[in-house]
Amino acid sequence: xxxxxxxxxxxxxxxxxxxxxxxxxxxxxxxxxxxxxxxxxxxxxxxxxxxxxxxxxxxxxxxxxxxxxxxxxxxxxxxxxxxxxxxxxxxxxxxxxxxxxxxxxxxxxxxxxxxxxxxxxxxxxxxxxxxxxxxxxxxxxxxxxxxxxxxxxxxxxxxxxxxxxxxxxxxxxxxxxxxxxxxxxxxxxxxxxxxxxxxxxxxxxxxxxxxxxxxxxxxxxxxxxxxxxxxxxxxxxxxxxxxxxxxxxxxxxxxxxxxxxxxxxxxxxxxxxxxxxxxxxxxxxxxxxxxxxxxxxxxxxxxxxxxxxxxxxxxxxxxxxxxxxxxxxxxxxxxxxxxxxxxxxxxxxxxxxxxxxxxxxxxxxxxxxxxxxxxxxxxxxxxxxxxxxxxxxxxxxxxxxxxxxxxxxxxxxxxxxxxxxxxxxxxxxxxxxxxxxxxxxxxxxxxxxxxxxxxxxxxxxxxxxxxxxxxxxxxxxxxxxxxxxxxxxxxxxxxxxxxxxxxxxxxxxxxxxxxxxxxxxxxxxxxxxxxxxxxxxxxxxxxxxxxxxxxxxxxxxxxxxxxxxxxxxx
Numbered sequence: 310x311x312x313x314x315x316x317x318x319x320x321x322x323x324x325x326x327x328x329x330x331x332x333x334x335x336x337x338x339x340x341x342x343x344x345x346x347x348x349x350x351x352x353x354x355x356x357x358x359x360x361x362x363x364x365x366x367x368x369x370x371x372x373x374x375x376x377x378x379x380x381x382x383x384x385x386x387x388x389x390x391x392x393x394x395x396x397x398x399x400x401x402x403x404x405x406x407x408x409x410x411x412x413x414x415x416x417x418x419x420x421x422x423x424x425x426x427x428x429x430x431x432x433x434x435x436x437x438x439x440x441x442x443x444x445x446x447x448x449x450x451x452x453x454x455x456x457x458x459x460x461x462x463x464x465x466x467x468x469x470x471x472x473x474x475x476x477x478x479x480x481x482x483x484x485x486x487x488x489x490x491x492x493x494x495x496x497x498x499x500x501x502x503x504x505x506x507x508x509x510x511x512x513x514x515x516x517x518x519x520x521x522x523x524x525x526x527x528x529x530x531x532x533x534x535x536x537x538x539x540x541x542x543x544x545x546x547x548x549x550x551x552x553x554x555x556x557x558x559x560x561x562x563x564x565x566x567x568x569x570x571x572x573x574x575x576x577x578x579x580x581x582x583x584x585x586x587x588x589x590x591x592x593x594x595x596x597x598x599x600x601x602x603x604x605x606x607x608x609x610x611x612x613x614x615x616x617x618x619x620x621x622x623x624x625x626x627x628x629x630x631x632x633x634x635x636x637x638x639x640x641x642x643x644x645x646x647x648x649x650x651x652x653x654x655x656x657x658x659x660x661x662x663x664x665x666x667x668x669x670x671x672x673x674x675x676x677x678x679x680x681x682x683x684x685x686x687x688x689x690x691x692x693x694x695x696x697x698x699x700x701x702x703x704x705x706x707x708x709x710x711x712x713x714x715x716x717x718x719x720x721x722x723x724x725x726x727x728x729x730x731x732x733x734x735x736x737x738x739x740x741x742x743x744x745x746x747x748x749x750x751x752x753x754x755x756x757x758x759x760x761x762x763x764x765x766x767x768x769x770x771x772x773x774x775x776x777x778x779x780x781x782x783x784x785x786x787x788x789x790x791x792x793x794x795x796x797x798x799x800x801x802x803x804x805x806x807x808x809x810x811x812x813x814x815x816x817x818x819x820x821x822x823x824x825x826x827x828x829x830x831x832x833x834x835x836x837x838x839x840x841x842x843x844x845x846x847x848x849x850x851x852x853x854x855x856x857x858x859x860x861x862x863x864x865x866x867x868x869x870x871x872x873x874x875x876x877x878x879x
Contacts, residue, residue: 318402325399328376328391338396344482347401349452351418357402361394369398382464417441417456424459441678458505460499466507468515472522474503479526484534494540505547508555516555523548528579541581549583557592567598574625575606586625594629619643633660643798647673647681654688663695683709688754694729703731707739714743715757716764740765760785767791777805786811790830794837801842809849816857824863847871851878 331334341347342670346362352373359369361381371379379395386392400612423436445452457474478500484490501523508516527544559566574585585593593599603622623643630636638870640653651674658666670692674685686709693702706725710718719740726733744765747758759782766775775792784792793807804853811831815823831850838846854875867875 311566317374319374319402320399322403325396329396330390334391334393335396337767338393339400341393341397341795342400342404344484345399346478346482350398351403357398359398359401361397362396365392371392371395372397373402417452420459421445421452421455424455434828454500454503457500457607469503469518470651471507474500475519475526479530480503481529481533482799487535487538487540490534490536490538491540493534494536494544498543501544501547504552506511507802508551516551517559520548520552520555522775524552524565524579524582528581531581545581549588552583553589553592554631556589563596563598566592567596567602570596570599571602571606574603574621577866586628586709590628593625593642600626600629602847607639609665639667650676651684651688655693658691658695659689661695663692666692666695669785683713686712686858699729699731703729703733710740713744714740714747717767718746718767719761719765737769756782760788763788763792767795770795771829772796772799776800779807786814793834797837797842798839800847804841805845805849806836809853812853816853816860816863822863822867824860827863828866831872847874848878850874855879 312731325338326332326335329338339362341361346371347358347359349358350363351358355372357369357371357373361367361369365383367383368379368383369379379391380386381392381394383392383394386395421442425438430488445455456477458464478497482493484493504519504523510521523544527541527548531541544720552831556566556569561569568627570585570589573582577585583589603626605617606622607626620643625638626639627636631637635691637653637656640649640656643652650669654666654669654673657663657669666688667815670685670688673681679872686705690702690705693699693705703725706722710722722736722740726736735879741762744758744762748755748762750758760777763775763778763784766772766778772792772795776796779789779792789811793804793811796804797808808830812827815827815830835843835846850867851874854864855872857863857867
């Protein structure tokens with residue numbers, strides 16, 4: 310292996326700025342250096358060589374001492390005194406790690422060279438080998454894969470060398486564009502394959518160190534990369550698969566494992582971290598020292614109640630509970646809100662303890678807020694049914710509906726009535742009057758009241774008042790289509806009119822998804838219409854197509870699915 314080169318850098322950042330034609334060139338070069346786009350730094354023939362990645366990869370060569378000369382094969386280098394790629398390389402050399410990068414790159418060349426010669430069992434001419442290495446250096450992914458093979462071929466690989474593979478697979482870069490992010494993590498996955506392949510051959514403590522370093526490195530990377538699309542999930546998933554297996558094999562005592570599990574349950578080391586409850590489930594359920602720590606935690610008077618930490622600890626304890634009574638006692642340790650007490654009451658009721666369910670429901674009402682009133686009433690209905698008080702349960706269910714009349718609550722009442730064979734002759738008229746009363750209230754949600762009433766009429770197949778109501782306000786597309794489908798046989802003209810309203814509105818959205826939805830609706834309608842209504846339907850299609858000729862994608866879809874109608878009805 311070659312000795313580390315002795316590089317003397319005699320220029321400064323100020324010198325680089327002065328050599329640029331424009332400050333913008335300097336800033337662009339600095340951005341490339343900050344993104345770590347300067348690769349394959351090497352020192353040979355008294356010159357620094359590098360590959361700078363950008364829109365393309367460019368070869369750079371420069372005098373490291375005083376910048377007396379430089380060269381780059383990018384187009385801009387032909388007319389700029391100094392291009393951004395030279396700036397990026399020069400700034401990289403000025404940084405404390407610059408010389409190390411040069412030394413590492415030369416060392417890498419030697420390792421790959423040795424590996425290729427050993428693999429082919431022959432000594433390639435040096436000129437040919439240098440040409441091959443220079444060509445390989447243009448593709449960072451191939452270079453790293455070949456370097457990994459070279460390292461792994463030695464049989465015995467040090468932790469430092471494996472750590473180096475991970476660092477190179479996950480370089481620190483500022484990336485925001487989603488395609489670049491996808492490409493970054495795809496390349497990283499390919500380079501980390503070497504680590505996953507080798508992992509089981511290593512001593513278990515070394516495996517654990519490596520996995521934790523990958524986790525640490527991934528979190529550092531995500532501070533600078535916008536991975537909203539989840540491109541990292543492949544690496545994350547593989548990491549979370551290996552960590553629990555290696556953790557189980559660690560030569561730690563039960564207390565040491567319990568301490569690690571608990572510390573990372575209540576205060577994970579990183580934002581991206583495996584779930585202690587899920588990924589380490591087998592360890593969590595069998596480590597008694599860990600469960601004791603969890604129990605001690607919820608017993609603390611200063612414990613933060615209602616927070617995600619206490620919820621995580623409680624979830625662990627609930628999974629290990631031996632009985633439903635134990636679960637109740639665990640939940641009571643952290644109960645604060647009405648929702649907490651409602652969960653306890655539900656648990657009691659599910660286990661046929663109606664009296665305790667009533668007790669905890671009363672507690673829930675005491676700490677109640679307006680959002681939970683309905684939830685409390687719904688549970689009260691269940692408790693009454695449990696005690697055989699059907700009449701009182703039905704009465705309360707109707708009171709819940711009256712307090713907040715909605716189509717959802719109406720459907721719940723219909724189901725309740727059917728399940729318990731309730732006879733209530735005034736039910737439908739009573740519900741209708743509640744819905745009508747709600748439409749007369751002057752509230753910001755007045756349209757919702759009209760939607761509820763219209764949905765009720767459609768469900769009751771009471772189409773005459775439904776048609777009158779829909780004329781009085783701008784109904785949702787969903788209800789227009791529901792009413793149109795209900796009218797198809799009795800009044801196809803009205804049905805067509807409602808479909809026309811919906812498709813015209815969607816066409817005006819002017820996007821391809823909306824256009825596809827229009828065609829889907831019309832094809833569905835075509836199948837449902839009686840034969841006597843098909844001619845008006847095709848006339849409608851022709852009119853829509855020709856009035857939207859300028860929307861080329863929409864017109865093309867009309868032509869594709871309704872060619873004859875478009876041709877005949879202009």
